[in-house]
């Protein structure tokens with residue numbers, strides 16, 4: 001399971017991450033799972049587009065060997081690398097300047113339908 005350790009911002013009762021626009025955000029992302037996972041933050045309303053593009057990459061032998069599964073998409077704002085079991089990455093970025101609902105997902109093919117959430121910028 002993806003279990004971001006969320007240090008410097010608020011998590012609502014629904015599990016969403018709440019941030020103010022342009023607020024510095026730090027996510028410490030650890031993967032305790034045997035399956036690789038990452039965290040990819042995308043533009044509003046593009047969860048499905050990026051998720052499906054990542055699924056498509058599973059059919060490409062080069063992409064599969066590389067194992068990162070980050071589609072070439074302008075909809076991606078920031079992302080961690082694909083973390084193997086026991087690895088941790090600290091992701092630092094500024095919340096978008098435009099208020100909105102910014103989905104995040106794991107782009108390992110097939111994971112995005114359940115491994116997802118929202119960064120809500122107010």
Ligand SMILES: [Cu+2]
Nearest residue numbers: 037106108111
């Ligand atoms: Cu995953």
